[in-house]
Amino acid sequence: MRREEVRINRYIRAKTVRLIGPEGDQLGILPIEEALRLGGEYELDLVEVSSRSDPPVCRLMDYGKFKYQQQKKAHEAKKKQAVVHVKEVKLRPKTDEHDLQFKIKHIERFLKEGLKSKVTVIFRGRELSHPEIGKRMLARVSEEVKEWGVVEIGPKFEGRTMVMMLSPRPGQKTD
Numbered sequence: 001m002r003r004e005e006v007r008i009n010r011y012i013r014a015k016t017v018r019l020i021g022p023e024g025d026q027l028g029i030l031p032i033e034e035a036l037r038l039g040g041e042y043e044l045d046l047v048e049v050s051s052r053s054d055p056p057v058c059r060l061m062d063y064g065k066f067k068y069q070q071q072k073k074a075h076e077a078k079k080k081q082a083v084v085h086v087k088e089v090k091l092r093p094k095t096d097e098h099d100l101q102f103k104i105k106h107i108e109r110f111l112k113e114g115l116k117s118k119v120t121v122i123f124r125g126r127e128l129s130h131p132e133i134g135k136r137m138l139a140r141v142s143e144e145v146k147e148w149g150v151v152e153i154g155p156k157f158e159g160r161t162m163v164m165m166l167s168p169r170p171g172q173k174t175d
Contacts, residue, residue: 015031088120093133
């Protein structure tokens with residue numbers, strides 16, 4: 001992913017630019033030399049704000065301060081970003097009753113904590129010729145945890161696995 005760099009001062013290639021002053025006031029369309037001279041007078045950098053317009057729009061500003069503020073904004077946005085954790089529980093068509101109940105308790109706990117759960121049934125060899133066993137197993141899991149979660153993505157085959165996604169029930173109190 002290539003990040004578009006902002007051109008400043010002598011790196012601006014246009015012959016004329018639409019200049020915006022340090023206070024946000026329009027200074028008009030000026031030759032690049034005149035814009036650079038004004039930047040020197042104000043002791044500010046000439047920063048290309050919009051390169052796509054004709055002529056390009058440039059602004060007089062402290063580039064170091066501008067870059068610092070952009071980094072702070074990006075950092076704040078990243079902090080506010082919600083991260084969704086998905087917990088996966090793997091089963092086999094031959095999973096025993098006690099083991100299945102144990103795994104259902106795990107799924108229940110994940111949903112109570114507000115986490116999404118991915119339930120995967122892995123088929124090996126001849127088990128693949130009986131997908132209905134996996135469907136029944138996933139239907140049973142969804143039935144047992146319906147109090148705490150809802151099926152987000154129903155059972156579907158992905159290669160040798162059958163996958164179902166469960167998400168916590170909306171408005172549910174977490175422990």
